Amino acid sequence: MSLTPRSLARFKGTGSRAMSSGSTQRVFQLKVDPLTGNSEWVVIDEQDQEGQMPEYPQKPLLATTSYLDMLNDSPRNTAFRQAIDKTVSKPCHVLDIGAGTGLLSMMAARAMGSGDSTTRRGTEGIVTACESYLPMVKLMRKVLCLNGMGSKIKVINNRSDELKVGVDIPSPADILVSEILDSELLGEGLIPTLQHAHDTLLVQNPQTVPYRATTYGQLVESSFLWKLHDLRNNEAEACDGIHLIPSGLDGILHANPQQYAMHCDAIKEEIKLLSEPFKIFEFDFWKRPDSHRETELHIKATNDGRVNAIVSWWRLQLDCEGNFFYSTAPAWINSTKDSGARHWCDHWKQCVWFVPGQGTSISKDEEVHLHAVHTETSISYNLKTQAPRIEVMQDSLDTGDSQLILSPERIAIYGDSEWRDSMLKSMRNALQERVNSLCVVADDSLFLTLLVAHLSRTSHVISLFPGLRDKGAQYLQAVADANGFSMDRVEVLEKRKTHLTMHDTHQKKVDLLIGEPFYYGNDGMLPWQNLRFWKERTVLDPVLSEDVLIMPCKGILKACAMSLPDLWSSRRCLSKIEGFDHSIVNTTLGACGELPAPEEGPCLPFYIWQCGEIKELSEIFTIMEFDFSKPIRPCYGKAQVDFIEPGICHGFALWIDWVMDSENSIVLSTGPDKRYWKQGVKLLGQPVAVGVHESRNMGEYLSTVIEASFDASNGELIIGHNFL
Structure with missing residues (x-):
């Protein structure tokens, strides 16, 4: 999660x-x-003064969280408001766990007229808002003050499982309102939170909003989803002789056995449905949940195919009568009753569970046995027609500490034949006429380390592995024989050093400095944050030879003007939400649109292909280049962009293409059409009509100037634009 x-x-x-x-x-x-x-x-x-902003505003503190997207989810907000209005019908004690900006607390206070002067003494309603994250508590207090709710809602900055009746709250709560759900449903601690609440914080038989959640699933075939986890069978098709998962070491490199959040609508054309949707678990908020449950499902196949994954989602019943619902189902599920069923949002997606290996072959009308288990924080599955998931994990225990767990996207990249061929060609060219070379792998690339050791029997390889460290060394030891090299020619520095010395390089200058670039744990970061490779190259300068070959030799910042209506709407400035003013949170949450000058929304990482409705409005253009043959330095770039398609421009997608050789013949792109990398997205303050229309209106722009500056001291990229 x-x-x-x-x-x-x-x-x-x-x-x-x-x-x-x-x-x-x-x-x-x-x-x-x-x-x-x-x-x-x-x-x-x-x-501490309520509503007072800092004298020197910081960067958006919570811009990378899901708060803004969630607060812009109108179907969610409406469904909760309707259910709260119906459930909180008289003064009582309402407890809001995980209160965020206090939206649900304010809904509850309004619904029962909490603090109304006409309410008789002794029958006043109480709303307690519990939020443990201090920056959000401070923001909530400002929102409550702005809406005149500061005296009507008691805010507690603590975890709910640390609250005590008679100390923190005056009495057990009659009603629980909460939204502590992630895409999988359980990952934010729903079960232990509800258990503690029912044990100590709520009256017997309390009312709750939501009332119930039900999880659903569907068997699917998809080569795209298969490539995200089955590295062993995908790399079998490669011709480079590298074995990231050698025979007999099946568990040495794999993605975590868990559910992965993903916008499955974006790949619906690449998904073959193999069953009807099926119900998996129900979770009743109004009673104490179990920590562990198992269920056996018998599912009838609706098509011939190979089950590569289980796509799952959940459906909320907000009120006890069943009048208000919210669903995270994919668009191919027909449900006109559910709020959210056709609404793109990024805080809740569908989830994907990968079936191990190449999947399970099934025939139409065949009955498949699915074993589902939930713990306090996750749900897992096992198709009984193949080896249970636990057996797969037991087999991998033979690899000991050498096991590595990578993201599905990294697994897919390592198994991609085109990517591997490009790396192979680049490295062969680099090693030509370099005998007894010293090669340093600056990043966490397992593949490049194996490739150099495999191709050159005389080179000595030092892998820095800044993120993998000892795990990388143990992995290399385990796969060395299968890849035809000896560990006396490959070493991983035992501890991280700020600077390498000639002692570390055995009194030899570095001939080859290489990287993908890839840094373990950086999967969700902005593309230019991998310019860490440039910083590493600069730090290593004293040990580099005069004719050192650096790969990649440069990076090119690319961009494209985009129509991104769904993403823009999810990140837009907030005004009133179900009648409550939230405008004060916009800067802190990193909103776009209607911000006071000169404030702008931040650049954030997204998989463009998963951002709902998208359209490219310009050609791909270059903004600036980063020359790795020289030490890191500030850079500036500027480009005029002509719009080739009419539409509404919501912002720019930005990424880096890595030029692997000095002839510019091998370029590895991380652009939107390469779905294994995130791009940076710079959203406009206001959408702009662009392009050439048959009858052009005065408000439409034909081109724009975009400029960017790179700060070599902190790795930040500042982006500006001017429509012409």
Whole structure:
């Protein structure tokens, strides 16, 4: 699962700490330097006075979380409001767990007239908003103050499982309202939260919003989904002689056996449905849930095919009568009753569970046995027609500490024949006429390390593995024989060093410095944050030979003007949500549109192909180049972009193409058509009509100038634009 501050706060802790000093509360936020991988705690000062913004506004603190997208989800907001209005019909005690900006708390207070002067003493309603993430608590207080709710809702900055009746709250709550759900449903700690609430914080037989959640699934065939996890069978088709998963070491390199959130509508043309949807588990919010359950399902196949994955989703019943629903089902599921069924949002997606290996072959009308298990935080599956998932994991235990777990996208890249062929050609060219060379792999590329050792029997390879470290060394030891090299020619530095010395390189200058670039754990970062390779190259400068060959030799920042209506709508500035003003949160949450000058929304990483409705409005163009033959330095680039398609421009997609050789003949793109990498997305403050129409209106633009500057001190990319 993907942990945001929202889920971390409810679970095991947060990426922030807090200290108080006088009237100022200091928030410590964990910041990672993209150029070095180093992390540090930075101080964010905000005044305690409600509604007062910091004198020197920080960068959007919560821009990378799902709060903004969720608050822009109108069907979700409406469904919760309708259910709360119906459920909270009289003054009572309402507890909101994971309150966020306080939206559900304000709905509850309004529904029962909490704090109304006409309410008799002793019958006043109480709303308690529990939120453990301090930056969000501070933001919530501002929202409550803005809406005149500051005195009507008690805010508690703590985890719900640390609350005590009679200490933190005056009495058990009559009604629980909460939204502690992720795409899988359970990943934000729904079950333990509900268990503790029912044990200690709620009256017997409480009312809840939501009332129930039901998970559903469907068997599918998809070569795209297969390639995201079955590296062994995909690399069998490669002709490079590299064995990332050698025979007998099936579990040494794999994706985690878990559900992965994904917009499955984006690949619906590449999915063959092999069954009707089936119900898996029901979770009743109004009673204490079990920590563990298992169920055996008998599913009739509706088509011949090979089951590569199980696509799953959930459906909320918000009220006890069953009048209000919300669903995360894919678009191919027909349901006119559900809110959210046709609404693109990024905070909740469908989930994909990969069936091991090449999948399971089934015939139409054949009955498939599916075993489903849920724990406190996850749901897993096993098709009984093949070896149980637990047996697959037991087989891999023979690899010991050498096991590596990578993201599905990384698994797919390593199994991609075109990508491997490009790497093979680049490395063969690099090794020509270089005898007894010293090669340093600067990043976490397993493939390049194996490739150099495989191709050159005389080269010595030092892999820095800044993220993998010892795990990378253990992996190499395990696969060395299968790849035809000895570990006396390959080494991984035992500890991370700021600078390499000639002692580390055995008194020899480095002839080859290579990378993909890829850094373990950076899968969700912006494309140019892999320019860490340029920083590493600069740090290594004292040990590089005069004729060192650096691969890639340069990076090219590419961009394309895009129509992204769904993504823009999910990130747009907030005004009133179900009658409650949220405009004060826009800067903190990194919204786009209607921000006061000169503020702009941040550039964020997305898989463009999963962003709902998309359309390219311009040719792909180059903004700037990064020359790795020289030490890292500030860069500036500017380009005029002509629109070739009419439409509404919502922003720009940006990525880096890696030029592997000096002849520019081998270029590895990470653009939108390459679905294994995220692009950076810079959304406009306001959508703009562009392109040539038959009857052009005055508001339409034919071109734009886009410029960007790269700050070599912190790895940040500043992007500006001017429509002409």
